[in-house]
Amino acid sequence: MGLSQALSTAMSGLRATQASLSLVSSNVANAETPGYVRKTLNQDTGTTGQFGSSVLITGVNRQLDEFLQTQLRTETSGAAYADVRSSFLSNLQGVYGNPDSTGTIEDAYNKFLTAVQGLSTSPDSQSARIGVVNAAQSMAQQLNATSQGIQTLRANAEAGINDSINTANNALQQIARLNVQLQATGGTQDASTAALLDQRDRYVTQLSQLMDIRTVTNSQNQVTVFTNSGVQLVGAQAATLSFNAQGTMTPNTQYNSDPTKSTVGTITITFPQGGTYDMVSTNSIRSGKIAAYLELRDNTLVKAQTQIDQFAASMSSALSDKTTAGTAATAGAQSGFDLDLSGLQNGNTIHVS
Structure with missing residues (x-):
């Protein structure tokens, strides 16, 4: 091998090494970069006759497991x-x-239940009536807030x-x-x-x-x-x-x-x-x-x-439903019971048994 060929082989090796070092530097610098994949050089041997004469860089390989x-x-x-x-x-x-905190449905319900129980023991009490109305309003507001x-x-x-x-x-x-x-x-x-x-x-x-x-x-x-x-x-x-x-x-x-x-x-x-x-x-x-x-x-x-x-x-339903007995109808062509429906409003439902 002549001197020029030896120098050429050495230079190709140095170029390959330089490229590898540059790639390693890039890998280190981008180690925390999202989406970056570590890369290596693809190298091959250049031959002259029966002897290796240079290092060939054939590409860059991404070290990726698909x-x-x-x-x-x-x-x-x-x-x-x-x-x-x-x-x-x-x-x-x-x-x-x-559930244990104030300003929740459970809290509003418990206060309403307490107010109703108080009214049941003192039905003539004005303050008990006002307490039930206020508790009912709070309950409705809490339900609306939850829905919102x-x-x-x-x-x-x-x-x-x-x-x-x-x-x-x-x-x-x-x-x-x-x-x-x-x-x-x-x-x-x-x-x-x-x-x-x-x-x-x-x-x-x-x-x-x-x-x-x-x-x-x-x-x-x-x-x-x-x-x-x-x-x-x-x-x-x-x-x-x-x-x-x-x-x-x-x-x-x-x-x-x-x-x-x-x-x-x-x-x-x-x-x-x-x-x-x-x-x-x-x-x-x-x-x-x-x-x-x-x-x-x-x-x-x-x-x-x-x-x-x-x-x-x-x-x-629990607060508004009521059971009313019908009045027996014995006069006229019809027989059975008369039902007083005069108090019905939109949204009311009747169950007849």
């Missing part, structure tokens, strides 16, 4: 779902309050869906943009390609926080993202999600799979080549933040409101 990445995204979706539900249920507990608190949480869930849809659309657009850039690289593995893959993985992970997804990657480094239910979200082009938020929530504002009957917002996907699809009625989103918001808005908090309504209805 199976673990898939599992991580699944768990990320589930964790985001659980986190949103935990936060809202904690707030719902705050609406109910601690539940509807506020439902409105927050609706707002959460809207914000999540905006975030998802941005992630889908960015994934599509990076897919186009990666396709232009022709499948090469270099530092710039690895950086683009890192960027795209961050957006895919961000999307996995919002909904349950799965990915398929082709030989050109393009990724196609689907929901676990099979709806394609993005490939070379991104679909667009839309949400028609309805604003103020009331106990009567509820979701229905029939669009003409639904009074809350639904999520619609519009595909790049045309066509739309309702993501809510088809249960296309089953985990992540969006699924949690939908579950809270349309199920969990609706049940909480129903329980309050049933309690209020039971209280109303």
Whole structure:
């Protein structure tokens, strides 16, 4: 081997070492950077005749376990779902309050019960009567406040869906943009390609926080993202999600799979080549933040409101229902009993036995 060949071999080794040191430096500096994947150099031996003559850098390899990445995204979706539900249920507990505290339904009910018991022992007492009326008003106010608190949480869930849809659309657009850039690289593995893959993985992970997804990657480094239910979200082009938020929530504002009957917002996907699809009625989103918001808005908090309504209805019935014996009717063509219905008001119900 000549001197020039020896120098050339040494220089190629130094260049490879320098590139490796630069990559190690980058790995250390980005160790805490979200979405960054550790990288190594792909090296090969350049030969001249029967002897190795140089070190060839053939690309940059991302040290990534794709199976673990898939599992991580699944768990990320589930964790985001659980986190949103935990936060809202904690707030719902705050609406109910601690049973031992003042300003709760239990406290108002106990005070009302005490006032009624006092009136039962002193029915002619003016102060006892006033106490019952005041306790009843406090009870009604507490029920109304609890109902308002539940509807506020439902409105927050609706707002959460809207914000999540905006975030998802941005992630889908960015994934599509990076897919186009990666396709232009022709499948090469270099530092710039690895950086683009890192960027795209961050957006895919961000999307996995919002909904349950799965990915398929082709030989050109393009990724196609689907929901676990099979709806394609993005490939070379991104679909667009839309949400028609309805604003103020009331106990009567509820979701229905029939669009003409639904009074809350639904999520619609519009595909790049045309066509739309309702993501809510088809249960296309089953985990992540969006699924949690939908579950809270349309199920969990609706049940909480129903329980309050049933309690209020039971209280109303217990305080207003009365049994009245009929008067025997013996004259005229009819026989049986006369019922005096002159005192009925809207909403009253009669049970005849």
